[in-house]
Amino acid sequence: MTKISLSDKEIPTHYYNIISDLPESPPPPLNPETNEPIGPEMLKPLFPKALIEQEVSQEKRIEIPDEVMEIYKRYRATPLYRATRLEKHLGTPAKIYYKYEGASLTGSHKLNTALAQAYYNKQEGTKTITTETGAGQWGMALSLATKFFDMKCLVFYVRLHYKQKPYRVSYMRMFDAEVLPSPSNQTNIGRKFLKEDINHPGSLGIAISEAMEKVSDGTIKYSLGSVLNHVLLHQTIIGQEAKLQLEKDDEYPDVIYGCFGGGSNLSGIAFPFIGDVITKKKKVRVVAVEPESCPTLTKGEYKYDFGDTAETTPLFKMHSLGSDFIPPKIQAGGLRYHGAAPLVSHLVEKGYIETMSAKQSDIMKAAKIFTQTEGILPAPESAHAIKGAIDEALQCKKNGTKKTILINISGNGFLDLKGYEEFLDGKLEVK
C-alpha cells in the first residue's frame, strides 16, 4: 500500500509529553537579571495559563481539547506514504516512508500548534495574538487559527522572506491578519535595525523581539511557532499518527530524518519514537538535518543564550550561534534561527538525536528528485529531511542493507516556487 490512512476514530486523542519519560529534565530557562530559574509569573504576560502549565508539565499525556480536535479532523490524520517511486528511482533496498503534513489546510505542520494555541488564548480572553514568522508557514497557520477562534492576528514577517514569498502575505491577509515586514517601524527594536539598514533582511530573532514588544495588558498575547516545550508537545500528534500508520504495514523505523530550524517539525515526527528509546522499548536513530549556512546544532555552542536578538526573552540552555547571528539568505526561511529548542538540544546532548548539515544546492536537488518521483513538491525546509533519507537509502544500496527510513514532509512547496525557480535557473544566492 503506497498511502496509509487512519480513520477519524484512530486519530490520537492526546499530545505526548516526552519530558515525562526523561530521567533528567532539561535545564530550566533563567531570568537574565538574576540567573535564577524563571517562575510562571515571568511568562504570564506572554502566554495564557494553560500553555504555561503545558510548558512545565510532567504529565505523559495531555488531552487535545474537543474544539481543537474538531478542526484537526478537517485535515488529520495526514497520510503516511511509502515512497515507492523514489525507492525505485534510487534502486535502494531501503524502505522510505514519509508523513505528509503539507496536506494540512495551510500547507504545513504549523497548524497543529496554531490551533491549540489559539484555542487556549481564546479561552482566557486574548483579543489579539502577535507573532513572528520566518518562511511564512507559521504566520499562515496562526492567521487561520486566530480567525477560526475569532481573534486578531499581528504578524512580523522576516523581511527577506516577506519579499521572497509574497504570496504568503496575501494568504495571511485573506484571513484579515495584519502583516508587517520585519524589522518594521512599528517597534523600538525594529526602528533600531532599520536605522542601521533600511533594507535589513531581518531574522527570526529580530521578528521575535518585535512581536514580544507588542504584548500588552493581558489582551494582546504572544505566540511562538517553535522552540518552546508546549509547541513541540502539540506537534507530537504527527509522530503518534505515523507510528499507528507504520504498524498497519508491520513496520517500525530504523532511522528518522527531520529538518531542523527551531525544532517543531523534528520533535513532532520523532518524539513519540524517542520515547520508545528512552523507555527501552525500541531502538531508532534520529537525525536532525540543518542548513550548512545556519548550523545551530552542528556548530553552535550548547550554552545559555537569548531566544531573540533584542535580548528580551529569558535565557535558554540551547545550541546557539549567538543571538546576534543573522543567517545567510537561504530559501528555507523556517530554518534560519540562531538557536534551538532547549528540549531538542538536551536530547542531542544525551545522545538521543544525531545531527548533520547540508548545502542548499544539494537540498534543492533532493527536492527535485522527490517532486519528480513522488509527485509532491516539498517545502525547502522539508527537503532537508529528504536529503537525509536519500543519502541513507543510497548507503543502504551500497551496503545491501534493508533499513526502514521515516521522514516528515512538514510542508508543501507551492508558495516556495520562486526559490525553486532560482534553483532551476542556477541563480541561488547561497550555494
Added chain:
Amino acid sequence: MTKISLSDKEIPTHYYNIISDLPESPPPPLNPETNEPIGPEMLKPLFPKALIEQEVSQEKRIEIPDEVMEIYKRYRATPLYRATRLEKHLGTPAKIYYKYEGASLTGSHKLNTALAQAYYNKQEGTKTITTETGAGQWGMALSLATKFFDMKCLVFYVRLHYKQKPYRVSYMRMFDAEVLPSPSNQTNIGRKFLKEDINHPGSLGIAISEAMEKVSDGTIKYSLGSVLNHVLLHQTIIGQEAKLQLEKDDEYPDVIYGCFGGGSNLSGIAFPFIGDVITKKKKVRVVAVEPESCPTLTKGEYKYDFGDTAETTPLFKMHSLGSDFIPPKIQAGGLRYHGAAPLVSHLVEKGYIETMSAKQSDIMKAAKIFTQTEGILPAPESAHAIKGAIDEALQCKKNGTKKTILINISGNGFLDLKGYEEFLDGKLEVK
C-alpha cells in the same frame, strides 16, 4: 461528520459515460471542409487510439487502468466536506457539501484526466505530449503525468496567466516540462498574433492552435484538459465518489453548482447525478456558473464552431462566443474559453443543466468568505461554484427551506494569491 472519507476499496473502479444513458446522442463534430461528421482517422494524428475510442464510446462503464488507479490512490478518494462553518456564518438551514479536488497532488481536478491521458499515450508509443493551459492547473497536471509515465511535455501557457501566475511555470519546470508563453514565436499561428501585438495576452483558443501545430509523426501527440468527451469522462470519478460519500450521510443533493469554463469540472461533479435524472431515478438541479465577462453558456450561440482560434480543429456543436473572442483579463484563467464542451451544451439544451454568470468582484468576495470559514483557499475558478452555493443558501434562509447543496472545489488557490492580492488591494482589472 465534517469530513467524509472513502477507503481505497471504495474508490470507483470505472469512469461513468453519460452518453450511454442519453436517449439522443449529442450532434457529432464535423469536418469543416465537407461539413460531414468526422471519422476517427481525423483524430488519429492527435490522440492515441484508446482515447479516440473513449471519445465515441457507448459503454456505460469504462474501467480505470490499474496503472492509473495506482497513482489515483496517492490522492484519491479526495475528501467530501460538510461546510458547517460556512453554513453557520450564513445562518442558513441549507446543508452545503463540497468535494475537495484541490487535495490532488498538483492541486486541482485536472490530474484525474492527465494521468489517464498520459497512460494511454505511453501505451501507444507517444514520446512527447503538447498542450495548452489557461490558468496553468492543466499544465501542472500534465507535467506531472508525463513525467510519471516517462514522456516529455510541451506546454503553451496563455501569456496573460503565464505572467499572472509565474509560480505555475516553475512548478511545471520542476517536472522538466518545456513551458512557452502563448502566443509564442515557435508556431506560425503564434507568430501571427505576436506580429499584431508583441504583448498579446493570448487565449485558450490561440494556445490550442499552437499546441496542435506541434503535433508530428505519431510520436508528438496532443492533449486537451477539457471540452472533449473522453476528458469529461475521466472526471466522473469525482461525482461518483461524492455520491458514495453523501450516502454515508444519508444525503442526496437537491442542487449542484459547478464553475464552467470548458466543462470538465462541472461534468466531473455532476454527470453521475445527471445520469440519475436521465434514468429517472432521482431529481437534482445542476447549475453551471460562469464569469460574466466570458458568458459562453448564458450569452453564446448554440452552433457549430471551431474549438480554437486558428480554426484548425473540427467544428463542434456548442455554445460559443466566436472562435476569435478574446476574453477580458480575469483571474479565473481556467474559465477564459470562447466555447463549451459539446456534451455540456447538449445537456443545457435538453434542460438538464441551468446556467448563470457572476461578476469577478462577487466571485472574489465569495472566495474570501469561504476561506475564512472553511479554512480552504479555493482557486478563483472554483469560487464561481461557491458563489452559486452561497446565493442558494441565502435564498434557503429567506424561504426557510432546507436544501442540500453540492459543489466541487476543483482546485486550491495557493498559486492564485497574486490575484487575491489585487482583490484585497481593490486593484482587480475586471470588476
